Amino acid sequence: MKNSIMKAGQGQGLFDCSGLTAYSGYFRDKNKLLASSSGGAAAVLSEAIIKEGGCVFGACYSSDFRSVEFACIERLEDLNRLKGSKYSDSVKRIFHDGKYTALWPYVSEKLSSGREVLFTGLGCDVAALRAFLRANHIDSANLFTVDLICYGPTLSGVHESFIDSLERKYNSRVKNFTVRYKKFGWVPPYVMAEFENGQEFCMKFYDSDYGKAFGLYARKVCYGCRFRGINHQSDITVGDYWGLRPEMSGYNPDGVSVLIIHNERGRELMDKINKDEFALMPADVSYIIQSNPMYYKPRGKPLDYEKFCGDLKRYGLHKALIIHDGGYLRIYAGKLARLIKSCARKILPSSLKRFIKRTFLHRN
Ligand SMILES: Cc1cc2nc3c(=O)[nH]c(=O)nc-3n(C[C@H](O)[C@H](O)[C@H](O)COP(=O)(O)OP(=O)(O)OC[C@H]3O[C@@H](n4cnc5c(N)ncnc54)[C@H](O)[C@@H]3O)c2cc1C
Ligand code: SF4
Structure with a gap:
């Protein structure tokens, strides 16, 4: 049987490998x-x-x-x-x-x-x-x-x-x-x-x-x-x-x-x-x-192990890694922008939409 005491007081606690x-x-x-x-x-x-x-x-x-x-x-x-x-x-x-x-x-x-x-x-x-x-x-x-x-x-x-x-x-x-x-x-x-x-x-x-x-x-x-x-x-x-x-x-x-x-x-x-x-x-x-x-x-x-596993299942590998890097905003801001845009398209009158396009998006 190999000698296996963990040496105390040596940084990370080294494994005693003298029998190997x-x-x-x-x-x-x-x-x-x-x-x-x-x-x-x-x-x-x-x-x-x-x-x-x-x-x-x-x-x-x-x-x-x-x-x-x-x-x-x-x-x-x-x-x-x-x-x-x-x-x-x-x-x-x-x-x-x-x-x-x-x-x-x-x-x-x-x-x-x-x-x-x-x-x-x-x-x-x-x-x-x-x-x-x-x-x-x-x-x-x-x-x-x-x-x-x-x-x-x-x-x-x-x-x-x-x-x-x-x-x-x-x-x-x-x-x-x-x-x-x-x-x-x-x-x-x-x-x-x-x-x-x-x-x-x-x-x-x-x-x-x-x-x-x-x-x-x-x-x-x-x-x-x-x-x-x-x-x-x-x-x-x-x-x-x-x-x-x-x-x-x-x-x-x-x-x-x-x-x-x-x-x-x-x-x-x-x-x-x-x-x-x-x-x-x-x-x-x-x-x-x-x-x-x-x-x-x-x-x-x-620390975020369980959360990452959930995100991996829910969003796939790429997005789960973005979330891990603190990139919630990049994911949620994109979603929010798309939601606002689609609501605006439905709610705003055509004349106002044309005005916004001309003034803010410089499109005719
Ligand atoms: C998941 C994983 C984690 C590793 N972590 C470390 C590490 O922390 N430190 C370290 O020094 N080395 C680690 N290794 C080992 C290292 O990557 C090399 O496999 C090892 O140095 C052998 O290289 P080789 O050139 O001798 O083998 P090669 O000639 O490249 O042959 C590879 C050998 O590994 C076996 N093998 C490859 N993948 C798997 C697998 N998923 N399951 C079972 N067997 C497999 C094959 O059967 C083959 O015999 C890890 C390997 C794996 C698969
Ligand atoms: S796959 Fe996991 S359980 Fe198996 S030897 Fe590697 S670290 Fe240990």
């Missing part, structure tokens, strides 16, 4: 590095398992890009589907043989076939899988698990509403979408959509409605997330090495991952990494965690 080991790393191949969100740690571990004849479960977009679900990948050329963080909660289903099937029984089936299985997901996904396997007495000897440091996916509805608004604006279906496009490298992330009609949308993620919502609001359950610190149930946790500065050794402007090892199974999985393809270095676990506190503590809930 950590590495940092990135793909040496620039194209592979650009396809992943941080340094490609999840992808390189997935490659290792597939090369040994195993299969990898991970999150992908549904074919219409409106939701996030899971896929079971068996060929290296299909791994791109899993790459890239999806900031929306996943549906625990998998599309197989032309129909949807429940995720956990499908993972169990693969485990029972005797092949190595790597499951990648968020902390609560790994915990749910382990609970399912325990409850159904399924042997997990062939299982490796990797979870992500997790800020929490944004509210359900945000992702779909954003895709809807893009498709309306560009009058075409989305055929590719990412919230971690490395336009000028790792930071800042861009949200990018490609459409069937050949057009493209691209802007800084945190300037977009999606990015603002992700930064501010998570699913309610995520504010009390238990799958952190000593409660990570994965063999390895991966994330972005946010604390790494350009002048520090091991930095890559196109992204660097952290890998935090929890147990012997994690060390076994680490040994499978091809170091010629992935630049792997030991890293200072306490420094990593200090600059990425989501490893051990959940985010705080904003």
Whole structure:
């Protein structure tokens, strides 16, 4: 069992990580590095398992890009589907043989076939899988698990509403979408959509409605997330090495991952990494965690959380964000002006309307 006392009197109350080991790393191949969100740690571990004849479960977009679900990948050329963080909660289903099937029984089936299985997901996904396997007495000897440091996916509805608004604006279906496009490298992330009609949308993620919502609001359950610190149930946790500065050794402007090892199974999985393809270095676990506190503590809930959820349902994403920014007046003033105009049109005599137009609106 790992040492888990919260050290008192150290600013934000640091997590004692003395029982953990950590590495940092990135793909040496620039194209592979650009396809992943941080340094490609999840992808390189997935490659290792597939090369040994195993299969990898991970999150992908549904074919219409409106939701996030899971896929079971068996060929290296299909791994791109899993790459890239999806900031929306996943549906625990998998599309197989032309129909949807429940995720956990499908993972169990693969485990029972005797092949190595790597499951990648968020902390609560790994915990749910382990609970399912325990409850159904399924042997997990062939299982490796990797979870992500997790800020929490944004509210359900945000992702779909954003895709809807893009498709309306560009009058075409989305055929590719990412919230971690490395336009000028790792930071800042861009949200990018490609459409069937050949057009493209691209802007800084945190300037977009999606990015603002992700930064501010998570699913309610995520504010009390238990799958952190000593409660990570994965063999390895991966994330972005946010604390790494350009002048520090091991930095890559196109992204660097952290890998935090929890147990012997994690060390076994680490040994499978091809170091010629992935630049792997030991890293200072306490420094990593200090600059990425989501490893051990959940985010705080904003004061206007319930109100924003109501506004999101009532007005949609864009208007709800304007209201959050204190833009009530812009919404209500517009409504009031339209109401006054339509009343005036009905009530005022034509001669007075003509006078107002000529005098104040300079129209004949
Ligand atoms: C909602 C969310 C919040 C995050 N918050 C933080 C944070 O606060 N700090 C931090 O350092 N890192 C965070 N991450 C992780 C980070 O964004 C990268 O996913 C991580 O660095 C791994 O990058 P990579 O290059 O190794 O993975 P890639 O090669 O890009 O592969 C991505 C992997 O993530 C998995 N994945 C992506 N989206 C989801 C999802 N919605 N549900 C389940 N699995 C998913 C895929 O299965 C795949 O294995 C978060 C990720 C998500 C999805
Ligand atoms: S914050 Fe916790 S509960 Fe929410 S998605 Fe991440 S791991 Fe799951």
